[in-house]
Amino acid sequence: MNLTIDGKTVPVIDETTVLEVAQREGIWIPTFCHHPGLPPYGACRLCVVEVKAGGRPGLAASCTLPVVNGLVIETNSPRVRRSRRILLQLLLAVAPGSAVVKELAEKMGVNTTPFEINEQENNCALCGLCVRVCNQVGAHAIGFAFRGTRRKVTPPFDKPTADCVGCRACASVCPTGDVQFTQKGDRLFGENWGADLSLARCSSCGRLFTADRLFDHVRTRLGPDYSEEKICPTCRRRITAKTMAGVYQYK
Ligand code: SF4
Ligand code: FES
Structure with a gap:
């Protein structure tokens, strides 16, 4: 299967979308609501490309556009x-305070907006990545x-x-860095969502390291047979290394 992108005909290897082919070929297409770890969604439309032949002609979001043989695409028409x-x-207009949005806009020669400015005070660009990853x-x-x-x-x-x-996960995927979690004492606060969570102590070293509720959630998801001690990643590595070396000493 072949695809012609910006005048160059390239083979499709195991990509399923036009965006993936473009990324492999080193062709820059701006994206905002796309994350390789999540199913494509096509919300922001920033990744639009123009289909010239081999499919329905016109603009389409490349992150959700399936590759088909003979497709002719222009990414910068x-x-x-x-x-x-x-x-x-x-x-x-949606995220006037976002440095990421401003930088992207400047790159495309856009410095102002004729649209009504969003009333929110944060830098959320409403891409929906946090909602999707949370689900x-x-x-x-x-x-x-x-x-x-x-x-x-x-x-x-x-x-x-x-x-x-x-x-x-919401904080790690947010492209504008708008989602904030802060630790105060033994509590973890998800500032944007009003979340107030207790932190678990590592049963080996006693350090606080992650939310208690995350353990309960994983247990619920994996079923009653799953039982996992609350051990931080550092201690887990140390214990595993000792186990593998045959000198396991749990303390
Ligand atoms: S908080 Fe971040 S990830 Fe969530 S919609 Fe806004 S910009 Fe996207
Ligand atoms: S990256 Fe948002 S629609 Fe494709």
């Missing part, structure tokens, strides 16, 4: 650039709420969550 500029103007983890602690300039990601009823398990 005037139509593509125009569409991306409008989307970046929208992102500038994938199985916590379902957050979602989208409200409309227009009040739209935001928040726990149900815009109230502090009791469902966050403290995995911090």
Whole structure:
């Protein structure tokens, strides 16, 4: 199977989307709501490319566009650039304080926005990655709420969550760095979601290292046969190394 991208015909190896082929070929396509660890979603449309032949002609989000034999794609046509500029103007209005959005917009020659500025005070660009990863983890602690300039990601009823398990996956995928967790004493606070979690102590070294609720969550997910001692990664490595060396001493 072959694909023609920016005038170059390339073989499709094991990629399933046009974005994956472009990335392998070193062709830059901006993305915002895409994460390689999550199923493609196609929310932000920043990754648009133009289908010239071999498929339905027009603009399409490359992160969800399946590769088919004979597809002819342009990643930087005037139509593509125009569409991306409008989307970046929208992102500038949604997340006016985000350095990541500003940098991306500047790269595309966009410095101002004609759209109404979002009322939220944070830097959330509403990409939805945090919501998707939270669902994938199985916590379902957050979602989208409200409309227009009040739209935001928040726990149900815009109230502090009791469902966050403290995995911090939302913070690790957020492209704007807007999701914050802070540790105070033996508590972990998910600032954006109003989460307040107790931290577990390592049963070997006594250090606080992760949220208690995360253990319960993993147990629930893996079933009653799963029993895992609360041991921090450092001690786990040390204990495993000793076990493998045949000098296991648990303390
Ligand atoms: S908090 Fe971050 S990951 Fe979540 S929607 Fe906003 S920008 Fe995306
Ligand atoms: S990165 Fe493809 S739609 Fe957002």
